[in-house]
Amino acid sequence: MRIRMLRGRMALTLALAVLCTIGGTAAAQSGKQQAKTVQNVKLTFDDKGYVVTPSTVVKGVPVRMTVDLDTVKGCMRTVVIDAFNVKQTVKAGATTIEFTPTKTGPIQIVCGMNMGKGQFTVVEPAKQ
Ligand SMILES: [Cu+2]
Numbered sequence: 001m002r003i004r005m006l007r008g009r010m011a012l013t014l015a016l017a018v019l020c021t022i023g024g025t026a027a028a029q030s031g032k033q034q035a036k037t038v039q040n041v042k043l044t045f046d047d048k049g050y051v052v053t054p055s056t057v058v059k060g061v062p063v064r065m066t067v068d069l070d071t072v073k074g075c076m077r078t079v080v081i082d083a084f085n086v087k088q089t090v091k092a093g094a095t096t097i098e099f100t101p102t103k104t105g106p107i108q109i110v111c112g113m114n115m116g117k118g119q120f121t122v123v124e125p126a127k128q
Contacts, residue, residue, distance in 0.1 A: 039063045041120070043079065043097075043109070045071040050079075050109045050118025059104050059122050065097040078112035087112065 042053045043065050050072075057063050067079065067090045078089040084099045084107070101107070101122040109118045 037062065041065050042068060043072060044068045045073070045076055045116065045118075048118070049116045050076075052109070052118065052120035055119075056121045056123055057101055058125050059101050060125060062098060062100045065099075067095045067097065069095060075113055076111045076116050080110050080112055080114075081107060082110075083107045 039057045039061050041057060041063060044051045044053065045068075052065070065079075067077070069077070069090070069092060072079075072090070077091065078087065079097055080087045081097075081099065083103065084101060086097060086099050088097050089112075090097065104122045104124055106119050106121055109120070110116060
């Protein structure tokens with residue numbers, strides 16, 4: 001009888017320990033995600049087309065793209081990212097484009113006339 005009660009208590013303690021571990025991990029993960037709420041990238045233009053720096057972003061995390069008006073000129077200031085329904089014309093004082101990547105893979109950027117082709121890559125979030 002005494003042994004049975006002892007076992008029951010041990011099982012309860014074990015269950016509590018497991019629950020605490022799971023809770024702690026979840027809290028740590030959400031803390032990490034909150035710290036990274038926006039991915040900042042730069043959009044420039046070279047002799048080949050659009051260039052995104054850094055060229056890789058993570059799926060599901062909002063991207064804030066700042067367009068460099070010194071290299072992105074004329075019709076190239078209408079930036080089209082079809083994959084994420086982006087079509088935005090930037091100008092002085094309004095140089096940021098915001099979107100959240102919803103799928104992975106190579107993503108194409110073009111101007112409103114389908115020129116200046118460049119690309120960046122979206123990857124899955126790193127596993128914890
Ligand atoms: Cu164009």
